[in-house]
Amino acid sequence: MRTDIHNWQPITVSEACAIFSAVPVQWCMAGGWALDLHMGKQSRPHDDIDILIRRDEQLTAYDHLSKEWTLYKAENGKLDRWEKGEFLITTDDIWVSKDDHSPWAYQIMLADTDHESWIYKRERSIRRDWEDVISHTQEGIPYLKPEIQLLYKGGSSAIREKDQKDFLQLLPLLHPQSREWLRTALKKQFPIGHLWVEQIKKMEV
Template sequence: MTWDPAPLSEVVALFSAVRVPWWIAGGHAIELAVGRPVREHADVDVLVLRRDQLAVQEALRPWEWWAADPPGTLRPWRAGELLPEGVDDIWCRPAAAGPWRIQVMLDEAEGDEWVSRRNPAVRRAVTGLGDVSADGIPYLAPEVQLFAKARGTRPKDERDFAAALPVLGASRRQWLADALRTAFGEHPWLARL
């Protein structure tokens, strides 16, 4: 399956009319937080709350949407279909013959609180889930993105952690440390926070 990640400018243009919260996620979120490129990217991720998932179909109306259901297997996501918990990733492309351009990830929320898929004891106000770059791009707060990357870290996750660490203030570091302890008990990043 071929990827040709959409540039952030294209993603922002496509999602600009969406009237629900959305955030650039993954490695691009880390780069928006640190204000510089960190590494190459194989895809571009957008996070949307599960309750707002149909806004993705609205934003990408003429596109194809494929749900990872079960995880690791793609199937068409039908218009108006509500994806249940456990179906957390959607791959999107403008046409059947084209490469994948955007990956949308769905996360949980209860009322005004974001609830981690990794561990429902890790929560945060939806209004504090992200930041906005100087040029107006909403992105997942770096401590939240690092928490999502913390399970089974890969070399790129380690690079993202090292790049983001200098921009994490005390409260962000504390939130990440608390989330890591809650979800994993021990984690190698705790010694560096």
């Protein structure tokens, strides 16, 4: 088990693309970088870098990545080695470094799916065609669509300051249909109310 959770030296987006273009899984950039790729510029410093893959393709990813990287499963506040052949059912995050002593280089997020549908784990009735959760930059870099990335941010147990800033920065740039999808999804997860739902409603006035 490792405890050095702040020991990050993240790879670049270009390096992530080079790594995952050689892995035969469906993937896309996620987290803050996904939002920046949508905007076409880096809006703030990023302490880490996230790549999203389908949960059902995790073992393929492991077999390819473990040749050069050491992979840890992050769950319940612990970071334990991910062993060969171990299918992760409840773990959502994988932290990756060159070896047991190197800084963390990137994080893999495991997305639940049902056939060709992406499933939002915090409210499993929220689903979307897998092909409709990913967009691409002009250079062909795949990234998680902003309304879905914002749902991950807004749907967490606590909205961090950087998440709020990301939301306010992206909100005016979202297509009206994307804003409505985000508003509807947040209302479904938080039927008693959510700050972002009210802020989205103001945009529609």
